[in-house]
Amino acid sequence: MKIVLRLIIVLMMLSSSVFAQKYMTKNGKITFNSDAPMEKIEGKNNQVKVIVDATTGDLAFQVLITSFEFKQALMQEHFNENYMESPKYPNSTFKGKITNAKDINFTKNGKYNAVVEGDLTIHGVTKKVKENGSIEVKDGKVSVNSKFNIAIKDYKISIPGAVAGKIAESVQIVVDATLEALKK
Amino acid sequence: MKMWLKVVLVLVVVGIIAAIGLYIYINKPNKDIETAKTEYTLKADDIYKEYSANKAKADSLYNGKVIEISGNFSKIDAPSDTLVVAIFTQKQDTTNKAKSDDPFADLGGDIRCTMLQKYIAETKKLVPETAVKIKGLCNGMNGADLIFEKCSIVK
Numbered sequence: 404m405k406i407v408l409r410l411i412i413v414l415m416m417l418s419s420s421v422f423a424q425k426y427m428t429k430n431g432k433i434t435f436n437s438d439a440p441m442e443k444i445e446g447k448n449n450q451v452k453v454i455v456d457a458t459t460g461d462l463a464f465q466v467l468i469t470s471f472e473f474k475q476a477l478m479q480e481h482f483n484e485n486y487m488e489s490p491k492y493p494n495s496t497f498k499g500k501i502t503n504a505k506d507i508n509f510t511k512n513g514k515y516n517a518v519v520e521g522d523l524t525i526h527g528v529t530k531k532v533k534e535n536g537s538i539e540v541k542d543g544k545v546s547v548n549s550k551f552n553i554a555i556k557d558y559k560i561s562i563p564g565a566v567a568g569k570i571a572e573s574v575q576i577v578v579d580a581t582l583e584a585l586k587k
Numbered sequence: 588m589k590m591w592l593k594v595v596l597v598l599v600v601v602g603i604i605a606a607i608g609l610y611i612y613i614n615k616p617n618k619d620i621e622t623a624k625t626e627y628t629l630k631a632d633d634i635y636k637e638y639s640a641n642k643a644k645a646d647s648l649y650n651g652k653v654i655e656i657s658g659n660f661s662k663i664d665a666p667s668d669t670l671v672v673a674i675f676t677q678k679q680d681t682t683n684k685a686k687s688d689d690p691f692a693d694l695g696g697d698i699r700c701t702m703l704q705k706y707i708a709e710t711k712k713l714v715p716e717t718a719v720k721i722k723g724l725c726n727g728m729n730g731a732d733l734i735f736e737k738c739s740i741v742k
Contacts, residue, residue: 427694429732430666449670450699450734454690463690467729469650470736476617490646493727498690581666585693 424457424509426545431580433466439571444478446471453547453580460504462519462547464497464578486560492527499523499532507538514539519549525558536578545582550575620724620737621703623653631658631675631698638728639696650727655741656698660719663710664699671707673700673721673738679731689730696731700738709740 499521536549723738
């Protein structure tokens with residue numbers, strides 16, 4: 404009887420480690436930089452939701468636009484009211500796949516290149532994107548990192564003429580999130 | 588003094604005042620939420636229910652407002668030494684979960700309060716399932732999570 408019980412416990416432990424294939428965080432970080440000659444604008448958001456399904460390679464992000472913080476209050480106001488229209492479009496999302504998920508061993512420490520493809524929605528506009536990033540597995544935690552540029556006109560974000568020179572047409576987005584296995 | 592000199596002096600003074608004013612306007616600091624006047628005082632569960640029931644209405648009432656919420660604190664998320672989030676876990680209606688194509692459906696819903704640096708040590712000492720009052724800036728919903736920023740503990 405005891406042996407059977409032990410066997411069941413061992414099996415349960417094994418299955419939980421094999422099937423704990425989703426990784427998540429609600430504290431991912433996204434930073435964006437607009438490096439125009441006149442002014443450097445940087446916004447930071449520490450409450451980004453990220454989920455990765457290690458078996459299917461599904462990857463999703465969800466960002467609350469009002470949670471981007473700036474050094475100057477005025478920048479944050481303009482960002483929310485004039486550019487991103489956050490009352491109308493409160494969230495940005497990404498839903499897609501790590502296309503080379505098969506090459507990534509989520510149970511073995513190491514750094515892997517990741518190619519991510521999917522739909523990026525900003526300011527109510529959805530675009531197909533394909534970006535490169537990296538996934539680092541360390542002691543059961545999965546770090547997702549990526550750096551890419553987006554053209555603000557692709558997402559119908561209009562910059563008033565008076566400040567057009569201040570804001571770069573291309574904005575760099577930096578994603579830095581450390582995910583943990585999702586406990587059921 | 589010659590007239591033209593007076594005019595130039597006045598223009599210079601006006602220019603300096605305008606420049607200082609503009610500088611202050613552009614560089615005005617972020618609102619100090621800790622000392623700002625509380626606009627609403629609510630139970631954590633109640634404000635979450637209001638957002639769940641009618642998001643548009645709750646958005647227009649509470650987004651961008653300084654709010655004090657009280658309730659049973661659940662746990663903290665502390666991904667780094669400088670980032671600590673106090674969490675009030677919320678009950679989810681899971682009846683529609685199977686139908687949902689929301690990739691975040693498994694993550695549940697919380698009220699998540701990013702604490703100010705000076706409250707990090709105190710937040711780490713909070714005992715789960717005890718009553719806590721937190722004041723912060725309500726930023727609205729990120730999926731099923733209600734987000735508060737620049738939070739402090741109210742005594």
